[in-house]
Amino acid sequence: MxxxxxxxxxxxxxxxxxxxRQYIHVIRQTIPADRIEQEVTTLHRGVDDSIEQLRRLKSQSGALEASASDELGFLLDAYIQMLTQSRLLRGAEDRIRQQKMNAVWAVSDVIDSIAQQFSGIKDRYIAARAADIREVGLRLMRCLMGETDRxxxxxxxxxxxxxxxxxxxxxxxxxxxxxxxxxxxxxxxxxxxxxxxxxxxxxxxxxxxxxxxxxxxxxxxxxxxxxxxxxxxxxxxxxxxxxxxxxxxxxxxxxLLGLRSLPSETKDKVQVDLHANIELPVEVTTVLQNGASGIGLLRSEFMFMNKNYLPDEEEQYQELAGIVSQMNDLPVTIRTLDIGGEKLAVALQNEMGSGPNPALGLRGVRLSLRREDLLEAQLAAILRASLHGRVRVLVPMVVTVAEMVRVRQIYNRVADRLRANGHKIPKTLPPLGAMIEIPAAALSIDALARECEFFAIGTNDLTQYTLAIDRSDDQVAHSYDPLHPAILRLIHEVSKASLRNNVPLSVCGEMAGDPRYTPLFLGMGLRNLSMSPGSLLPVKQRVRRLDSRTSEYQTQQILDQWDPARIAVMLDDFNDLA
Structure with missing residues (x-):
């Protein structure tokens, strides 16, 4: 086990x-002289990515029994050494400079050369070293190509x-x-x-x-x-x-399936709207089967993944219109592009590269405002798709009011262009809202309320950025705790400010899909939760067992606490009793 x-x-x-992962389709290109240094830089960036992968794997292996951990650790250390001081790296760099090969071709050619030299040698130790070099080389090639393996x-x-x-x-x-x-x-x-x-x-x-x-x-x-x-x-x-x-x-x-047709309301008849987060069009069927009252977060990145080109307005419109139509006039909130961090688009990565810390770099609204052509194409596709049902537009990674002002200007300009070109779009444009997932946005919520028609709290990134913990980093993920009092207080303050400014608010992070947290959201006054389709029925079951007034009282007791462990105990005790 x-x-x-x-x-x-x-x-x-x-x-x-x-x-x-053995098969990789290598594109061979002869590069011009003025691109040699850029290609060498690309090679070294691929080496850095490969080393980071190996270090993460070594960190993960620390949980194994001592002997197994040591054995795997030695092997991974050897792989890292091959990427820092080896004929593989030196040979690839020489081929780029002298033969003007692109980086992937250069690495592939070195692997083939080494394999050919060792092919006639029967020594098992040498054969194993050749296999190790091939494994390291293939890893490096995959990082350089940045594409999903066939x-x-x-x-x-x-x-x-x-x-x-x-x-x-x-x-x-x-x-x-x-x-x-x-x-x-x-x-x-x-x-x-x-x-x-x-x-x-x-x-x-x-x-x-x-x-x-x-x-x-x-x-x-x-x-x-x-x-x-x-x-x-x-x-x-x-x-x-x-x-x-x-x-x-x-x-x-x-x-649980027996709950699909029952209302999502507490024992004291407080209605809680349960929406679904979706990543891919194929999920719409599950969303409807599980009785969602809408899509609270449609992540638009699926249209950009696994493509070496950027989809145009028409392609995006066709994809979005299909989803909106299937929802039979239930609301659909479409988030504009949030490529970055873990979510990479090959075409954009090849064109723009990535910073030293992608989670803090050019992503979300920052990328959209850097590349207004991408934003305009996406907004046009969304506006056209809105004729097929009820749509809202959600902007990710918002920090300042100025960002929302600029997005709205582009939004209105796109609408004017579509009308001028004969496209039918709604007279009243779909609502434009902001993701609250950065502490600065949560703390500026009253100012943002002047420029937003709705808010959606993204608890995943809000937790990550507040605690300065990368939830995908194996070494620190255990400290990623949504019950930290700072997270709960930020969510509560956003909830109060949204009510104060009469701006609709939903929660669409992973916390929303965990029945453990449902009483907290109910007690904070939140009435719209959006989650993975598979979480809809468990959360509905939890809602139907709760009383809103009791949840409000218990939540206030929890918000007075400063110890995450104490908060967890209090919440679990309440869940056991309710």
């Missing part, structure tokens, strides 16, 4: 498909996908039902890959460092995404135990 982090609930028994396409239907790491771009290619579950060596339960797994309803265990050792394709595997357990080559007793747990889990889920 290998322990990891339960990132997406469910229990699956199936056959392992070990993601084979090996995902070969996974048989229902397989359990085993991988060192899956990116959000990888996740965007997975279809519910095609993959039974997945397990990765790297990753945390609060990262974007985990969020997408929950959104797609794919059981997942992340951070299972030892999974990359000793497993073969076709092995029987049990994945328990609830407890974070992975059983390799299970015994009959294991199969019986987890088979029973799976039956219990399915029975509980069936019971």
């Amino acid at each position: 290998i322990a990891g982090l339960g990132a997406s609930g469910g229990i699956v028994i199936g056959r392992a498909f070990v993601l084979d 090996a995902l396409d070969n996974a048989p239907r229902g397989a359990i996908l085993i991988a060192e790491e899956l990116s959000p771009a990888d996740m965007a290619r997975l279809q519910p039902g095609n993959v039974g579950a997945f397990v990765t060596a790297i990753g945390g339960a609060e990262g974007h890959t985990a969020i997408m797994a929950r959104a797609l309803g794919i059981p997942a265990v992340l951070g299972a460092a030892d999974i990359i050792r000793g497993i073969s394709g076709g092995d029987t595997v049990i994945v328990d995404g609830i407890r974070g357990e992975v059983i390799l080559r299970p015994t009959d007793a294991d199969l019986k135990l987890y088979g029973k747990r799976r039956e219990d889990w399915l029975a509980a889920r069936t019971k």
Whole structure:
């Protein structure tokens, strides 16, 4: 049994498909002389990214038993050494400078050269070193290319996908039902890959460092995404135990489905609107099946992932119009592009690169205002799609009032252009709102209220930026705590200010989808929660068991506390009693 982090609930028994990253399609380009230094810089940036991956994997392996941790650690240290002082790196740099090869081609050519030199040598030690160099070289090439590996396409239907790491771009290619579950060596339960797994309803265990050792394709595997357990080559007793747990889990889920048509209201008849967050168009069916009263957050990044070009207005319109139409006039809140951090678009990365800290760099509204052509195309597509249903426009990563003023100017200009070109759009434009996910925005909420028609609190980034903790960093993710009193007080202040300024407010982070936190939001006066589709029914069940006045009293007691551990105990005690 290998322990990891339960990132997406469910229990699956199936056959392992070990993601084979060996095949990479190399584009060979001869670069001009004035681009040589730029390409060398690109090579070194790829080396830095590869080393960071290996260090993260080594950090994750620290949870293993001492002997296994040491063995894997030595291997990863050797890989890091190969990326800093080796003929691989020197050879690639020489080929860029002397033969004007692009970086990926140069690395590929060095690997081929080394493999050819060692091909006739029968010594097993040397053969192993050649294989290590190839592994390191392939990792470097993947970082340089920044594209999703085609090996995902070969996974048989229902397989359990085993991988060192899956990116959000990888996740965007997975279809519910095609993959039974997945397990990765790297990753945390609060990262974007985990969020997408929950959104797609794919059981997942992340951070299972030892999974990359000793497993073969076709092995029987049990994945328990609830407890974070992975059983390799299970015994009959294991199969019986987890088979029973799976039956219990399915029975509980069936019971929840009975809540779909019931109102989302407390025992004292307070209505709480439950909306869904979606990453991909394929989720709309699940959203409707689970009885959502709308889409509170449509992340538009899916239109940009796994593409080496930027989708134009027409392509975005077609995608968005399809989603809005399927929602049958239920409200759809579309967030403008928030590429950055974990979420990368190949076309933008190739064009603009990335800063030393992408989470704090050019992303969200900052990128949109740097590249107004991208924002204009997206706003035009949204305005045209709004003819198919009820739409709102949400702007991410807002910090200042000036940003919202500028976005509104562009919004109005795009509307005028569309009308002038004969496009029908609503006379009253869809509401324009801001994500409150940066402490500066939360603390400036009264000023922002003058320029926004609604707000949505993004608890994931609000927690990350307030606590200065990267929730996807394995070394510090355990300290990512939404119950820190600073987080709760920020949310409460935003709630009071929204009510004071008569601006509608929702919560659309992962906290909204956890029934544990439902009494807190209810007690703060929040009446609109948006979450992964799979969380809708558990949260509705929680809402229906609560009384709003009791929740308000209990929340006030919690807000008076300063110790996160004490807050957690008080909240759990209340949940046990309510």
